[in-house]
Amino acid sequence: MNAPAKVGIGTPLSRVDGTEKVTGTAKYAAEYNVPDLLYGVAVSSRIAKGRITALDEEAARAVPGVVDIVSHRNRPKQAWLDRSWKDELSIPGEPFKAFHDEQILFAGQPIAVVIAETFEAARFAASLVEVSYTEEAHNIDFEASLAEKFTPSHLKRRNNYHPPKNRGNADAAFKAANLTVEGEYHLATEHHNPMEMHASTVEWHGDGSITVFDKIQGPQGDQAYLASAFGLGKKNVRVVNSYVGGAFGSGLRPQWQVQLAVMAAIHLERSVRVVMTRAQMFTHAHRPECSYSIKLGAEHNGKLSAMINSATTSTSRFESNMEDIVVWGMMNYDCPNASGEYFIAPRDTYTSADMRAPGAATGMTLFEIAVDEMAYKAKVDPLDLRLLNYSNVDAMNETPFTSKALREAYREGAERFGWEKRTPQPRSMKEGRELIGWGVATGMWDAQFSKTAARAVLTDDGRLEVASAASDIGTGTYTVMVQVAADTLGITPEHIRAKLGDSDLPTAPVEGGSWGAASTGAAVQLACQSVAKQLLKAAEKIEGKPLHGANSIDDLVFADGAIALKTDPSRIVTITDVMKAAGLDRIEVEETASPGISGMISMMRKSRNTHSAIFCEVRVDEELNQVRVTRVVNAVAAGRIINPKTARSQILGGVVMGIGMALHEETFGDRQLGRWMNHNYAEYHVPAHADVEDIEVIFVDEPDPEVTPLGVKGLGEIGIVGTAAAVANAIYHATGKRVRALPITIDKLL
Ligand code: MOS
Numbered sequence: 001m002n003a004p005a006k007v008g009i010g011t012p013l014s015r016v017d018g019t020e021k022v023t024g025t026a027k028y029a030a031e032y033n034v035p036d037l038l039y040g041v042a043v044s045s046r047i048a049k050g051r052i053t054a055l056d057e058e059a060a061r062a063v064p065g066v067v068d069i070v071s072h073r074n075r076p077k078q079a080w081l082d083r084s085w086k087d088e089l090s091i092p093g094e095p096f097k098a099f100h101d102e103q104i105l106f107a108g109q110p111i112a113v114v115i116a117e118t119f120e121a122a123r124f125a126a127s128l129v130e131v132s133y134t135e136e137a138h139n140i141d142f143e144a145s146l147a148e149k150f151t152p153s154h155l156k157r158r159n160n161y162h163p164p165k166n167r168g169n170a171d172a173a174f175k176a177a178n179l180t181v182e183g184e185y186h187l188a189t190e191h192h193n194p195m196e197m198h199a200s201t202v203e204w205h206g207d208g209s210i211t212v213f214d215k216i217q218g219p220q221g222d223q224a225y226l227a228s229a230f231g232l233g234k235k236n237v238r239v240v241n242s243y244v245g246g247a248f249g250s251g252l253r254p255q256w257q258v259q260l261a262v263m264a265a266i267h268l269e270r271s272v273r274v275v276m277t278r279a280q281m282f283t284h285a286h287r288p289e290c291s292y293s294i295k296l297g298a299e300h301n302g303k304l305s306a307m308i309n310s311a312t313t314s315t316s317r318f319e320s321n322m323e324d325i326v327v328w329g330m331m332n333y334d335c336p337n338a339s340g341e342y343f344i345a346p347r348d349t350y351t352s353a354d355m356r357a358p359g360a361a362t363g364m365t366l367f368e369i370a371v372d373e374m375a376y377k378a379k380v381d382p383l384d385l386r387l388l389n390y391s392n393v394d395a396m397n398e399t400p401f402t403s404k405a406l407r408e409a410y411r412e413g414a415e416r417f418g419w420e421k422r423t424p425q426p427r428s429m430k431e432g433r434e435l436i437g438w439g440v441a442t443g444m445w446d447a448q449f450s451k452t453a454a455r456a457v458l459t460d461d462g463r464l465e466v467a468s469a470a471s472d473i474g475t476g477t478y479t480v481m482v483q484v485a486a487d488t489l490g491i492t493p494e495h496i497r498a499k500l501g502d503s504d505l506p507t508a509p510v511e512g513g514s515w516g517a518a519s520t521g522a523a524v525q526l527a528c529q530s531v532a533k534q535l536l537k538a539a540e541k542i543e544g545k546p547l548h549g550a551n552s553i554d555d556l557v558f559a560d561g562a563i564a565l566k567t568d569p570s571r572i573v574t575i576t577d578v579m580k581a582a583g584l585d586r587i588e589v590e591e592t593a594s595p596g597i598s599g600m601i602s603m604m605r606k607s608r609n610t611h612s613a614i615f616c617e618v619r620v621d622e623e624l625n626q627v628r629v630t631r632v633v634n635a636v637a638a639g640r641i642i643n644p645k646t647a648r649s650q651i652l653g654g655v656v657m658g659i660g661m662a663l664h665e666e667t668f669g670d671r672q673l674g675r676w677m678n679h680n681y682a683e684y685h686v687p688a689h690a691d692v693e694d695i696e697v698i699f700v701d702e703p704d705p706e707v708t709p710l711g712v713k714g715l716g717e718i719g720i721v722g723t724a725a726a727v728a729n730a731i732y733h734a735t736g737k738r739v740r741a742l743p744i745t746i747d748k749l750l
Contacts, residue, residue, distance in 0.1 A: 008487020009710075012645035016498065017243070017478045026243045030199035030275045032213040037201070038067055040264050040274040041122040042110040042257070043129045044283060048348045048674025049138035052102040052111060056130035060114055063128065065121030068268060071112035072099040076266045078230055087225040089252050089354075089510065092152060093319030096350065097229075098259040104133065105318060106350045107140075107675040108283030113260040115272060138348040140669040140676075142189070142289040142314050149312045149343040152320045161322040161359075164309070164330060164340025165396050173306035173337035177297025181373045185294060185366035186741035188666035189314070190287040191676075192355050193686060196245025198284070199275040200261040209236040210265060214258055216241050217251040218510030220469050223503040225254050230262055242501040244473040248657075249354035250285040251473065252512050282679035286667060288313035288344075288352035290325060290362045294370040297337075302378030302385045304335035311363065312343040316351035320344055323359035327396055328444055329367035331607070334391035348674055354512065356657060357717035360445050361724075365661070368441040368725035369740060372732065381424065382440050382729065383414055394607035402602070403704035405637035406442070406611035412698050413635030414440075417615035426736035434619040434628075437734025443612035443722030447639065447713035448515040451594035453506035454523035456485065456531050458587045460579040462561050464491050466527065467499035470520040471511040475716050476646035477520055483642055484521045484710070488528035490558030491575070506590050514610070514714030517642055522593035522709040529553060530589040535563060538582035539573060546573045593709060608707045610638040610718040614655075616726035620734045625749040628693065629659050629727055635698040639713035644699065647715050651697040654719015659687045661720065662727035663743050 020026035057069045078097075087095060098110050111131055116122035139145055174180065201213040210232070216222040219239040227234040244251060261274040276283075290313045297306030309326035326340035355361070375382040390407060393400050414420070422438045423429055429436035454468040466485045472478050481498035485491065499505060500520075508520065532553040539547040550556050550565055557564045564572035579585070595603065617631035632655050641647045664685035668677045678684045704711050724742055731749070732738050739748045 008483055009642050011483070011643070013479060013483055013493060013643055015476060015479050015646060016482045016493065017472070028196050028199070028243050028245055029201055029213045029215045029241065030273060032201045034201060034203040034271045036271055038115050038117065038268065038270050038272045039119040039122045040113040040115050040260055040272050041119070041126040042260055042274065042280065043112040043114065043126050043131065044280060045104045045107055045109040045111050047104055047133050047135050048107040048140060050104050050133045050135040052104065052131060053134055054132040055112060059128040060125040063116070063121055063125040065117040066125045067115045067117065069112050069114050069129065070099065070264050070267050072101050075099045075263050087221060087253050089221070091319050091321050096256065096318065098256045099263065106283065106316065106348055107673065108280060110256050110260055113264055113274060115264050115268060138674040140347050140349050140674045141671050142291070142345065142347065145314060145345040145347040146291065146312060149345040151343050162324055162327055164327050164342065166339040168337030170306045170308045170337040170339035174295050174297040174308055177305050178300045179298045179374065179377045181296040181370050181377060183294055183370060183373070183740050185292040185369060187290040187362050187366060188743060189289040189669070190355060190661065190665045191282050191667050191684060192248040192250035192285055193281065193684065194246030194248055194250060197276045197278060197281055198255045198257045199273070200258040201273040202261045202265040202271060204265050204269060204271045210262065211238045211240060212258065212262065213240050215244060215251055216254060217244065217247050217471050217473055217512055219471065219501055219503040220507065221510050222254050222258070226258065226262055230266065239503040240501060241471055244471060247473045248356045249358060249512065252354055252510055255284045278681065279679040282667065282676045284350050285353035285355070287355035287362070288315065288321060288323065290366070292325060292363065292366045294367060296370055296374050298374055298378060300378065302374060302380040302388055304333055304389045305337060307333070307335050307338040309340040312345050314352050315344045315346055316349055317346045319351040321352045323362065325359050325363035328360055328364035330396040331394050332391060332442060332444055333389045334395055335389065338396070356654070357445055357721045360721045361661065364444055364721050365725045368722050369728050372439065372725070372729040373738065383410060383419060386410065386442060397607055399605060399607045401607050401609060402707040403639065403702050404609070404611060405700050405702040406613065408700040409611060409613040409635040409637045412700050413613040413615050413633050416696060416698060417633040419615060426733050433622050435622055435734040437618045437620065437730040437732065439616050439726045439729025439733055441614050441722040441725035441729060443614060443718055445514060445610045445718040445721050447608040447610050447707050448513050449522070449595055449599070449708040450509040450515045450519045451592060452508045452519040452523040453590060453592040454520065454527045455506050455588065455590040456524070456527035458531050460576055460585045462491065462576045463495045464489060465497045465499060466524050467505045468508045468520055468523055469503055469505040470500045470508040470516060472500060473511050475511065475516060475650060476643065477511065477516050479646055480517045480521050480642050481524050484524045485528050488525050488558065489532060490563070491561055514716040514718065516714065516716065518708035518710060518712040518714050519593065521642060521712055523591060525710060526591035526593050527589050530591050531587050532558060534587050535575060535578050538584060539563065539578050542573060542578065542581040546571045602706060606706070610636065610713045612636045612718050612722060614722050614726035616730045618727060618730040618734055620731065620749070625746045627663055627731060627744065629691070631694045632723070632726070633696045633698065634719060634723065635700055636715070636718055637700045637702045638715050638718060639702050639704045639707055640711035641699050642712060647699065648697045650715040651719035652695055654717065655695050655723050656687050656692055658720045658723025659691060659727060661742055662724035666743050
């Protein structure tokens with residue numbers, strides 16, 4: 001036998017769940033056809049604030065097939081009347097409780113759920129429920145809400161909020177600066193709009209236990225939430241989310257449809273499904289609107305001397321959602337004087353929420369527009385200005401990075417894009433009736449690692465199953481699990497099955513924050529290494545002891561279903577032979593990967609981030625002001641890449657969403673009605689196929705054994721950060737028109 005060839009980490013394996021997804025056999029939350037299922041359709045509030053005074057259900061109840069209508073008047077008693085519980089990612093304030101009482105907190109709030117034998121009967125009957133209200137004054141207008149902005153007293157470091165740390169004297173330095181840029185930058189409200197709408201199918205087992213097929217980014221957080229909110233006990237709630245049709249953060253926290261479905265199931269002691277309509281998808285999570293005041297000071301050559309940041313983002317009246325908006329520029333650039341302040345402003349909507357790269361996608365992007373303005377002020381190439389102010393350390397926290405290959409990303413991205421051919425003057429590049437503009441921006445995101453467990457089961461037919469209560473929200477977790485297992489144990493991917501999306505599986509956090517690949521990957525690797533150790537021990541029982549001399553699994557090569565000695569590849573044995581010789585029909589282990597004490601110490605001493613350099617070409621029709629994003633090169637420094645194919649897909653998706661942020665995405669509120677007006681795909685625009693032209697993704701070499709056990713930094717979010725700034729900066733270069741409010745719609749270019 002020859003020395004086995006290595007497969008696994010670093011190979012462009014196609015998605016292992018690809019066939020299920022494209023053939024429709026992958027089941028999503030609303031596709032589990034449990035027996036005797038009832039269908040629930042929510043009645044939504046048409047007012048933004050006030051109280052329900054009457055519910056006329058007569059006509060609705062007369063519809064054939066209607067079983068019951070559940071509302072605040074007859075809902076089952078809930079444990080959440082004790083307001084102490086929280087969901088996994090809950091934030092300061094009180095989480096929304098559907099049907100809690102007659103109070104209306106936001107337009108579209110579910111008031112009642114009509115339960116029927118068919119979906120059609122439920123939908124029709126829901127349209128017949130007459131609700132009377134007393135209305136109160138409301139405000140969903142962000143500008144108006146700024147009058148009430150505040151810095152919450154509980155603003156302290158938490159999962160995705162890190163208070164800014166000031167340095168030097170930014171005000172004095174700004175006053176003394178040779179060159180200044182001062183502006184108000186703005187990002188519109190955006191809604192997540194995953195393809196799959198929020199849905200829950202609750203299976204009532206009749207013994208006090210339920211299985212919930214839910215659209216959620218983490219089954220165990222959902223399980224804990226439902227168990228405590230409804231007083232069911234964890235053992236009585238199982239949550240399954242095998243497939244998630246996109247989420248972008250809208251599924252981090254359980255949304256109201258699961259409250260309705262579980263309430264109705266308990267009330268009727270039946271299985272119930274509730275699916276939001278597309279319009280109802282606009283009644284929960286959304287990216288906060290942001291107003292960001294930036295002042296930059298610099299010397300004549302463009303060397304930054306002052307940064308003053310002040311930002312406000314929107315939240316609801318019942319919870320205080322906070323994001324890292326003002327810290328990104330302060331961390332990224334070498335500038336001796338910098339300050340940041342941050343406020344939130346409440347409005348009468350549902351609470352804003354995490355949406356792909358929450359905080360950075362907004363703050364870093366808007367900041368990178370201001371940096372571009374400074375480059376023009378200083379008459380310095382925008383890329384050179386960034387290199388001039390390059391910081392090798394995290395300039396805000398004064399900590400080194402575990403790695404930062406942003407310089408390489410700038411260089412490789414510029415080279416691939418052909419940046420040196422750029423002429424500096426705005427409006428200096430043209431072809432036909434289109435102005436051409438080239439822009440650059442920087443992206444930055446966290447490289448996080450969360451404690452995660454995984455199980456590995458190897459059977460004597462040479463097949464392996466790896467399992468964790470992780471989720472795959474479309475990002476490729478299944479594939480990462482298979483690949484890491486294939487890499488560690490040398491088993492061909494076809495013989496490996498990954499299981500996730502089930503609260504019964506080993507403990508894992510929600511999938512979010514781009515920590516999935518690093519965390520689930522590390523757990524799978526640890527479990528597979530543990531299997532490997534048992535195989536090494538078992539090999540001692542084989543006649544001739546082919547692996548004798550190996551002191552640890554590091555002395556072995558695992559590939560092609562076989563194990564060989566590193567020093568003598570002719571000493572080789574198949575995994576199935578090892579198991580048979582040792583009389584083992586299965587090896588089962590569970591391991592937990594966690595940062596540990598040394599990891600925690602390293603986290604305090606060093607910053608861990610991904611970086612990117614985005615180069616963008618736009619073509620702007622001079623007569624119509626229509627903008628086309630014709631070319632994007634996104635060069636990403638994100639540590640070790642497990643799968644270049646799925647990794648590239650993550651960045652492509654992020655760039656497309658960044659194009660949406662730059663040009664399309666915006667939810668409009670009607671001030672009188674207090675509602676989101678464009679609550680559908682026809683009027684809430686996301687980039688369509690025709691809006692997406694040439695996108696190239698580069699991963700620069702960034703070895704980093706310290707950041708996480710696999711050296712992986714994560715890719716789900718970095719692709720969107722800064723991309724909209726690269727588009728905005730390219731538009732300025734093309735047109736000479738600086739737009740500081742995203743999205744840059746045609747009217748803003750007039
Ligand atoms: Mo992401 S916004 O952490 O799902």
